[in-house]
Amino acid sequence: MSAAAIELATDHGETVETAIGADVPLAVQGLTVSYGDKPVVFSVDATFPAGSMTAIIGPNGAGKSSLLKAVLGIVPKLSGSVTVFGKPFETARRRIAYVPQRASVDWDFPTRVIDVVMMGLYRDLGLLRLVRPRHRERALDSLDRVGMADFADRQIGQLSGGQQQRVFLARALTQGADLFLLDEPFAGVDAATEKAIITVLKALKEDNRTVVCVHHDLATVTDYFDRVMLINVRKFAEGPVASAFSAETLQATYGGRLAATHIDQLDLVSA
Amino acid sequence: MGADFVILSLTPLLIGTLAAIACALPGNFLILRRQALIGDAISHVVLPGIVVAFLITGTTSTWPMMLGAAGAAIVAVILIEAIKRLGRIEPGAAMGVAFTALFAFGVLLLEQSDTSNVHLDVEHALYGNLESLIWFGADGWGSLLDRQALAELPPELGRMAAVTAVIAILTLVFWRPLKISTFDEGFAGTIGIPTAAIGFGLVVTAAVAAVAAFDAVGSIIVIAMFICPPAAARLMTNRLEAQIWWSLFFAILSAVLGFVLAGYGPLWLGGEDAVSAAGMIATVSGVILGLACLYAPHRTRIGAPATPD
Numbered sequence: 124m125s126a127a128a129i130e131l132a133t134d135h136g137e138t139v140e141t142a143i144g145a146d147v148p149l150a151v152q153g154l155t156v157s158y159g160d161k162p163v164v165f166s167v168d169a170t171f172p173a174g175s176m177t178a179i180i181g182p183n184g185a186g187k188s189s190l191l192k193a194v195l196g197i198v199p200k201l202s203g204s205v206t207v208f209g210k211p212f213e214t215a216r217r218r219i220a221y222v223p224q225r226a227s228v229d230w231d232f233p234t235r236v237i238d239v240v241m242m243g244l245y246r247d248l249g250l251l252r253l254v255r256p257r258h259r260e261r262a263l264d265s266l267d268r269v270g271m272a273d274f275a276d277r278q279i280g281q282l283s284g285g286q287q288q289r290v291f292l293a294r295a296l297t298q299g300a301d302l303f304l305l306d307e308p309f310a311g312v313d314a315a316t317e318k319a320i321i322t323v324l325k326a327l328k329e330d331n332r333t334v335v336c337v338h339h340d341l342a343t344v345t346d347y348f349d350r351v352m353l354i355n356v357r358k359f360a361e362g363p364v365a366s367a368f369s370a371e372t373l374q375a376t377y378g379g380r381l382a383a384t385h386i387d388q389l390d391l392v393s394a
Numbered sequence: 395m396g397a398d399f400v401i402l403s404l405t406p407l408l409i410g411t412l413a414a415i416a417c418a419l420p421g422n423f424l425i426l427r428r429q430a431l432i433g434d435a436i437s438h439v440v441l442p443g444i445v446v447a448f449l450i451t452g453t454t455s456t457w458p459m460m461l462g463a464a465g466a467a468i469v470a471v472i473l474i475e476a477i478k479r480l481g482r483i484e485p486g487a488a489m490g491v492a493f494t495a496l497f498a499f500g501v502l503l504l505e506q507s508d509t510s511n512v513h514l515d516v517e518h519a520l521y522g523n524l525e526s527l528i529w530f531g532a533d534g535w536g537s538l539l540d541r542q543a544l545a546e547l548p549p550e551l552g553r554m555a556a557v558t559a560v561i562a563i564l565t566l567v568f569w570r571p572l573k574i575s576t577f578d579e580g581f582a583g584t585i586g587i588p589t590a591a592i593g594f595g596l597v598v599t600a601a602v603a604a605v606a607a608f609d610a611v612g613s614i615i616v617i618a619m620f621i622c623p624p625a626a627a628r629l630m631t632n633r634l635e636a637q638i639w640w641s642l643f644f645a646i647l648s649a650v651l652g653f654v655l656a657g658y659g660p661l662w663l664g665g666e667d668a669v670s671a672a673g674m675i676a677t678v679s680g681v682i683l684g685l686a687c688l689y690a691p692h693r694t695r696i697g698a699p700a701t702p703d
Contacts, residue, residue: 195584221584228578230697232426233634242574245585250567278632280697298585 145209146155148173148218148256148302148333149194154203156186156193161309163189166203167358174331176324177350178338178372182377185355187337188224188306195221195304207302220300222291224307230280236290237275243297254297265296267325270319285316303327305336310344321347344368397534400511404532404545407653409554410615413607414645416558417619419565420600422641425624431489432597433620434536436604437613438493439463439470439477441519443498444608445517449507455610456553463605470496504650521672524653527551550610557606561599564639568592573634611672618676619645626683629690648679
């Protein structure tokens with residue numbers, strides 16, 4: 124760790140652990156992530172209640188994906204804690220499903236749609252357990268929920284971007300998790316896919332599961348989500364869309380980068 | 395094919411085939427991970443390590459060789475970091491500089507040291523001594539059932555067979571985590587797959603294959619077998635499972651065809667001497683890759699590549 128990074132950590136100090144119950148799907152406290160000397164997420168506290176659908180929004184490079192990856196242990200935390208259903212992340216893995224950005228993998232990889240979805244069963248199958256018909260059925264059922272059942276035997280490279288995104292969502296559904304973390308699931312997808320994904324996510328919410336999405340489209344926030352978290356390295360606002368998603372909080376988060384006219388066009392509840 | 399074949403050709407054929415399989419198996423994953431150069435790198439670094447281990451212990455037995463190769467790999471990693479930082483050179487170039495420099499150093503060291511009583515010289519390092527791995531104790535196919543004759547098999551055969559078997563078993567046992575973390579490392583980490591350990595294990599496995607094969611067949615085959623059979627196999631199919639089988643088929647085909655062509659090809663063309671079996675095996679694997687590039691069914695990329703964010 125570089126001197127500046129250590130300074131950053133000591134500056135921030137020890138996180139005060141507060142008791143978090145098993146009924147809270149996800150809580151982060153004092154989360155700080157840094158690449159080199161530059162903090163990309165700084166001292167973020169947030170709680171995501173059960174059955175909620177939260178959009179994490181902020182400008183490009185605001186640390187949205189880094190926040191998600193730090194929660195999942197994909198990138199290291201400089202400081203802070205992550206609690207999943209009252210337990211540390213490592214012991215609660217089974218209850219979490221992650222949908223990475225579609226562009227993060229090579230879609231020329233030699234495999235079929237059904238094989239990718241079956242990857243979501245790894246925690247059940249382990250190294251050597253045989254794939255049973257019920258495993259295949261579970262994977263096919265997930266594909267059906269995202270409207271991709273007919274594509275099970277296709278090579279993944281033959282799919283459109285939106286179809287690839289739905290396959291990633293199907294893999295997460297197969298995991299049977301209670302907390303879903305999605306990184307830009309609506310980025311660059313067609314209208315049919317966007318509708319399919321939001322239908323699935325809303326069904327998850329109805330089922331009292333918790334959804335957290337890194338989201339970039341401000342225009343759909345009010346339609347799709349019930350909670351919002353605005354970050355730009357630091358957290359600027361968090362709470363129900365009705366109160367936290369306002370012209371003031373957006374202006375604060377985006378600084379000068381969001382034109383006032385753009386904000387006017389959004390369907391905001393004025394504070 | 396009678397006694398001559400069993401005595402002269404059977405063991406080199408088997409060792410060449412086993413070496414090709416041992417390298418091609420991890421090669422499949424190295425290529426998909428865009429780490430194909432690692433196989434090349436390892437086989438270069440191995441040389442100075444083996445020479446130093448020989449100079450210290452005076453033998454060419456397995457463990458000193460393995461330890462020497464491992465030591466050289468560590469030196470290589472340190473060297474690459476140093477070149478990157480001190481010379482401010484991009485990682486790929488730093489790798490290239492470090493590996494060729496270490497290999498050259500190994501060649502110099504080899505020339506200066508007295509290795510006349512063992513199979514360790516510059517030529518051996520490059521293309522092995524496949525043709526000299528003769529089964530002296532055999533007198534025909536019946537020797538395969540003769541305990542005494544079997545005891546006289548070249549020790550390289552047993553060693554290579556053991557290494558190949560271990561690599562095959564490791565590939566089978568770790569198939570799922572290997573496949574998942576090669577496809578989507580971020581996701582693999584979230585479902586509890588130790589991705590760093592899997593990646594490291596793959597490189598170590600490739601290194602063990604390289605050292606074992608290097609001893610019998612030299613670095614030319616090692617470099618070719620890490621890349622050519624898996625790369626050709628990828629063009630034959632769009633399923634990883636089938637790709638592995640194709641790569642094994644191409645590895646065996648290269649080894650057998652290369653060995654036969656090296657021994658008899660020049661005679662058919664009216665020449666006098668046989669050519670290096672290792673060189674011919676590597677050439678055949680290259681020709682197979684070339685043919686696959688031209689005629690295989692899945693030659694074009696179909697999916698979008700990964701873009702780092």
